[in-house]
Amino acid sequence: MPRYVAILASLDTKSEEAAFLREVVEAEGAQPLVVDTGVLGRPGIPADVAREEVARAAGTTLDEIIRRGDKSHALVAMAEGAGRILLRLLAEGQLGGVLSVGGSRGTALGTRVMQALPVGIPKLMVSTMASGPNPFGPYVGTKDVTLMHSVADISGVNSVTRPIFANAARAIAAMSKAGAPVAKGKPRVLAATMLGASTALVEQIRRAMTTPQCEVIAFHAVGTGGRAMEELVAQGLMDGVFDVSPTELLAHLVGGPFSAGPDRMRAAGERGIPQVVAPGALDFIIEGPPESLPSRYAGRKTMRHTPTITLVRSSPDEMRAVARLIAERLAASRGPAAIVIPLRGFSAFSTEGQPLHDAESDRAFVDAIRNRAPARVEVVEVDAALNDPLVAETAVRLMRDMGCV
Amino acid sequence: MAKKIAIIGTLDTKGPEVAYIRDLIRARGRDTIVIDPGVLGRPTIAADVSREEVARAGGADLASLIAAGDKGRAMQVMIEGTTTILARLYAEGEVGGAIAVGGGQGTAIGATAMQALPIGVPKVMVSTIASGRNVFEPYVGTTDMTLMHSVADILGVNAVTRRVFGNAAAAVVAMADANEAVQDSGKVAIGVTMLGLTTPCVLRAKERLEAWGYEIVGFHANGTGGRCLERLVREGLIQGVMDISTQELTGHVCRGLFDAGPERMTAAAELGLPLVATPAGTDYIVLGPLSSLSEEHKKRPLIVHNPNITLVRTARDEMAEVGRLMARRLNAAKGRAAVLIPMGGFSFSDRPGHAFYDPDADAALVEALEAELNPRVELRKIGAHVNDETFADAVAEKMQAFMEG
Numbered sequence: 001m002p003r004y005v006a007i008l009a010s011l012d013t014k015s016e017e018a019a020f021l022r023e024v025v026e027a028e029g030a031q032p033l034v035v036d037t038g039v040l041g042r043p044g045i046p047a048d049v050a051r052e053e054v055a056r057a058a059g060t061t062l063d064e065i066i067r068r069g070d071k072s073h074a075l076v077a078m079a080e081g082a083g084r085i086l087l088r089l090l091a092e093g094q095l096g097g098v099l100s101v102g103g104s105r106g107t108a109l110g111t112r113v114m115q116a117l118p119v120g121i122p123k124l125m126v127s128t129m130a131s132g133p134n135p136f137g138p139y140v141g142t143k144d145v146t147l148m149h150s151v152a153d154i155s156g157v158n159s160v161t162r163p164i165f166a167n168a169a170r171a172i173a174a175m176s177k178a179g180a181p182v183a184k185g186k187p188r189v190l191a192a193t194m195l196g197a198s199t200a201l202v203e204q205i206r207r208a209m210t211t212p213q214c215e216v217i218a219f220h221a222v223g224t225g226g227r228a229m230e231e232l233v234a235q236g237l238m239d240g241v242f243d244v245s246p247t248e249l250l251a252h253l254v255g256g257p258f259s260a261g262p263d264r265m266r267a268a269g270e271r272g273i274p275q276v277v278a279p280g281a282l283d284f285i286i287e288g289p290p291e292s293l294p295s296r297y298a299g300r301k302t303m304r305h306t307p308t309i310t311l312v313r314s315s316p317d318e319m320r321a322v323a324r325l326i327a328e329r330l331a332a333s334r335g336p337a338a339i340v341i342p343l344r345g346f347s348a349f350s351t352e353g354q355p356l357h358d359a360e361s362d363r364a365f366v367d368a369i370r371n372r373a374p375a376r377v378e379v380v381e382v383d384a385a386l387n388d389p390l391v392a393e394t395a396v397r398l399m400r401d402m403g404c405v
Numbered sequence: 406m407a408k409k410i411a412i413i414g415t416l417d418t419k420g421p422e423v424a425y426i427r428d429l430i431r432a433r434g435r436d437t438i439v440i441d442p443g444v445l446g447r448p449t450i451a452a453d454v455s456r457e458e459v460a461r462a463g464g465a466d467l468a469s470l471i472a473a474g475d476k477g478r479a480m481q482v483m484i485e486g487t488t489t490i491l492a493r494l495y496a497e498g499e500v501g502g503a504i505a506v507g508g509g510q511g512t513a514i515g516a517t518a519m520q521a522l523p524i525g526v527p528k529v530m531v532s533t534i535a536s537g538r539n540v541f542e543p544y545v546g547t548t549d550m551t552l553m554h555s556v557a558d559i560l561g562v563n564a565v566t567r568r569v570f571g572n573a574a575a576a577v578v579a580m581a582d583a584n585e586a587v588q589d590s591g592k593v594a595i596g597v598t599m600l601g602l603t604t605p606c607v608l609r610a611k612e613r614l615e616a617w618g619y620e621i622v623g624f625h626a627n628g629t630g631g632r633c634l635e636r637l638v639r640e641g642l643i644q645g646v647m648d649i650s651t652q653e654l655t656g657h658v659c660r661g662l663f664d665a666g667p668e669r670m671t672a673a674a675e676l677g678l679p680l681v682a683t684p685a686g687t688d689y690i691v692l693g694p695l696s697s698l699s700e701e702h703k704k705r706p707l708i709v710h711n712p713n714i715t716l717v718r719t720a721r722d723e724m725a726e727v728g729r730l731m732a733r734r735l736n737a738a739k740g741r742a743a744v745l746i747p748m749g750g751f752s753f754s755d756r757p758g759h760a761f762y763d764p765d766a767d768a769a770l771v772e773a774l775e776a777e778l779n780p781r782v783e784l785r786k787i788g789a790h791v792n793d794e795t796f797a798d799a800v801a802e803k804m805q806a807f808m809e810g
Binding site: 024028119120122124128129130131132133134135136137140141142143144145146147148149150151152153155156158159160161162163164166167168169170171172173174175177178179180181182183184185186189194202203206210215216217218219220222223224225228229232237257258 | 508524525527533534535536537538539540541542545546547548549550551552553554555556557558560561563564565566567568569571572574575576577578579580582583584586587589590592594596599611620621622623624625627628629630633637642643662
């Protein structure tokens with residue numbers, strides 16, 4: 001039996017578009033399921049999943065939502081209901097993908113539902129909002145939400161929107177046959193956190209660990225990447241983590257735009273899988289352009305990374321704070337953990353002679369982690385810089401010692 | 406024979422990923438053309454269009470580009486080269502769609518180059534950048550770009566990226582199939598500009614013209630929408646323009662957020678397509694948060710639209726400047742052109758008792774038009790508010806008369 005392609009639409013205003021999408025999806029041999037997420041007005045075409053049913057799935061009723069008269073509440077409730085219905089279909093093996101079209105409200109609702117689904121299930125949002133100064137973050141979150149710009153406003157099927165909707169409908173139909181939630185492609189899957197400044201290290205680790213039985217997946221530690229990794233670890237996809245660029249912890253403690261929130265470096269400990277931690281890229285705080293730097297950074301070493309990114313050298317106090325946080329996280333871990341410390345610089349930018357070199361701050365981290373790391377966590381100091389092969393070799397050995405080969 | 410799919414990726418760092426996507430696309434029955442815009446390192450798989458060719462198409466020699474060591478210039482050359490090659494392959498009928506995969510640099514190259522393809526031709530960008538605080542604008546422009554977040558870093562084909570690449574390959578092939586099969590409605594399409602405060606007028610005019618058998622394509626006059634309209638007129642998808650909401654002219658003159666650049670209201674005029682304009686929505690400037698406003702702006706009538714958007718009344722001299730700009734645009738029209746003025750007010754809030762009511766400022770725009778317009782361009786003052794049905798009917802009837810005459 002073909003799996004459903006869910007089409008999310010507010011059928012009071014977007015029925016013409018939904019009917020067109022349904023027709024194309026069906027013509028492609030996929031099974032459309034029109035879910036009405038609208039609240040006001042009357043549906044222009046019959047839904048496969050009625051708005052009343054969506055409201056009920058959210059634990060409320062359509063009448064109650066209308067009575068409250070709060071548009072934002074209605075959006076959240078209908079997204080919640082639609083999300084639960086799709087997760088149920090997914091659990092039954094009946095969901096192939098999700099397609100939605102909308103303006104600002106439709107996009108907020110559609111992508112909220114999509115973000116509730118696992119990576120790998122195709123998610124396609126055709127939107128007026130996928131343009132201009134709008135940021136990706138709210139619509140994409142940590143998932144593989146795909147956004148297609150509608151170019152014209154979404155008000156009817158016309159010479160501009162017809163080819164775009166047709167592309168979207170055929171794309172989701174094709175993806176629904178190919179797509180599936182992420183699953184292990186090899187017996188052993190390891191995660192690694194990475195930044196430009198630690199890419200060389202991660203590449204060496206990846207090369208050393210990659211075998212027909214094992215693969216390493218890198219996550220860009222700029223907020224989204226760390227959160228995506230935590231989620232995939234929590235889902236059970238990973239067998240071990242090389243958390244060698246835990247810079248999002250520093251952002252969480254100190255500042256800068258790239259925090260991954262308060263829950264970084266928790267999931268591996270909770271799952272009890274092995275972790276190798278290194279202070280990679282903890283030698284700097286990632287901030288915006290120079291003119292935006294908070295005054296508390298006055299007098300620090302800084303480095304212009306791109307026109308919009310400035311790296312600010314982390315202080316001894318900040319190093320101690322982040323060392324404490326790492327020690328706490330590892331103490332709470334149910335699984336084994338080890339730490340490798342490169343004594344000659346935590347990134348390519350702070351080795352001797354480089355702009356962010358600061359032996360005193362680095363030392364503060366080493367002393368604090370030595371004092372506070374639980375006894376069962378092996379701490380290995382390496383007389384080399386982060387991207388030196390010695391560090392990669394040590395990290396790989398520690399992971400293997402913990403049973404991850 | 407089915408047209409090929411172009412694959413853009415820097416083959417020094419993204420060779421295995423490009424090869425994986427290439428094989429999936431071929432397995433779906435489409436041949437591929439791999440374009441390598443990489444500069445450093447060595448390609449790890451064979452390209453169909455080599456980096457040397459890309460550099461030449463960008464007006465430089467690869468070896469001297471590397472020797473010069475200027476990363477910014479190298480990027481620019483490779484972007485230009487890739488764009489030129491892709492546009493040529495499309496024009497020659499070789500290529501029916503494109504997909505690119507990359508991080509920061511790869512996305513800057515791929516998503517810029519793909520903007521050269523017309524609307525409807527698939528453009529799929531798989532990117533680490535399609536997340537977080539990054540904004541759509543540079544990667545989407547005025548096109549139907551499709552951006553898929555890679556979730557994990559693009560560093561190998563693994564449990565996460567395998568799913569994402571698989572979906573992307575399925576999508577681009579299906580979209581190319583869809584695009585080659587799409588049939589237009591046979592109706593004549595009229596582009597219309599809309600905004601929240603002028604919606605009743607647009608909806609009424611749309612209804613009238615649809616009843617006469619025309620197809621209406623709406624564009625949100627928020628800076629991006631106006632640029633999309635201009636582009637689609639030039640691509641030949643639109644046969645007439647009903648420029649009801651000309652807020653973007655105010656945005657351009659007064660440096661508001663909704664500025665569509667200096668080309669606004671030029672395409673229909675240059676191509677000689679029927680053009681009916683109104684000054685609806687020119688009565689206010691769209692600016693950022695209240696706290697960011699200048700003292701002078703704060704003294705004017707204003708509406709806090711939401712925490713990020715403040716609407717400020719356009720002053721008399723600014724209205725005159727907008728009128729002069731509109732007159733220049735209409736005077737350049739090679740076809741039929743008219744401007745209709747709703748003398749009762751230019752937006753929802755421009756009427757007695759509302760924040761932006763200022764007949765004296767509105768009159769400045771009308772006087773400027775009267776002073777500067779060619780006699781060829783019809784100017785009609787209508788004793789109604791913009792959102793009165795009589796005004797919408799007058800606009801629709803003028804448009805219909807132009808289209809039929």
